[in-house]
Amino acid sequence: MEMFLDCLGASREVGRSAFMLRTDKRIMLDYGIKIFDESGNAKFPIDMNANPDFAILSHAHLDHSGCIPALYTQNRALKWYATPPTREICEVLWKDSMKIMGEGLPYRIQHFKKALKHWTPLLYNQRMRMGETDICLLDAGHISGSAMVDIKYKGKRILYTGDFKEEGTFMHKGANYVDDVDILIIESTYATREHPSRKQLEKHMMDEINQTLDNGGNALLPAFALGRTQELIALIRHYNKNVPVFVDGMGREITKIYLKHHQYIRDAKAFRKAVRSVNIVGSIADKKAATREPSVIISSAGMLNGGPMLNYMTRANNASKMIFTGYCVEGTNGWLLQNKGHIIRDEQELMVDMPFEYMDLSAHAGRTGLLQFIEKANPEKVILVHGDKPEDFAKDLKEGRGYDAIAPLPGERVTLSF
């Protein structure tokens, strides 16, 4: 018996996740975009005419979801399955990317609308059968609604992890381990790196925030609208009930979706309380109030490429400090600030002398987490995707631990035979 996996993206790179699994069905697992590529242009899945029977979306991040509307450019009526928060967050993110990228995207507004119409809900742990293929989504612990795709076909179990975090955070309990997997298609973003202790990092962050505010400054937290903004609200309120917190940017809208789908977060009661206690910026007056007093400001963009955070940066006084909690891709303003001491705004180089710090609050499993996950799954074959150098990790797994591990090339077809 044979199955195939066509690797249409996220193969030896992070971005444009897209995998067509061929059982008795053609199943598209994610169909994403790579926004920041070293070429300077966005990248899309390798086969833009792919013709799946249906698609399954692991989660809403654009590197997994950004090209789903492009599946509808050829007048098709296929269904795509995802959890309800994933669908709702996609609508917000896709709209925003149409605003920013416009003609640069491989689809138009009518395809976006058609895609939304063809969404079909699939909840965690709800089994679905298509022909001889059995599909189930499992909580991936990465962002709201994020899922691993558990597929069974002719007695074999294939697990596609999407992005996952096994360790609990304020927003999520952490992904469950899965036993007895035959083929494991696993992300490897942090295959060569360990995360620092989460608890120590949280304490360090609170010390930095408290010190900055005591000095009369603003603690500026550039944050991804999806996931990080919500985690920071919960984290700060867990440690400090009183510090003034302002939340701006697209994270406001995403936070509402998090609250609406409260069953997808760890402690909905605590989160609702935390959101009620922060200032959701709604007007110019609110924006001004944020820098008038010592406060914490959480706003997009996480990599400082646009978004209200740039304005807060220019208004904040010189006792202020910037705290990055997410990875900044090379060439973005966040990366420029951390590495060259300037940002680019309106095509001008602007020197920034505000002190900054980087704290790794990643929503991905670190190296040990990945190894533990693989060990528990005990697969016959490991396919490493969504990483910068997965070939090195494949070598480690093969030589050091005896796994049949591969890191497919972009466009490669992997044959899975039994």
Ligand SMILES: [Zn+2]
């Ligand atoms: Zn993700």
Ligand SMILES: [Zn+2]
């Ligand atoms: Zn991703």
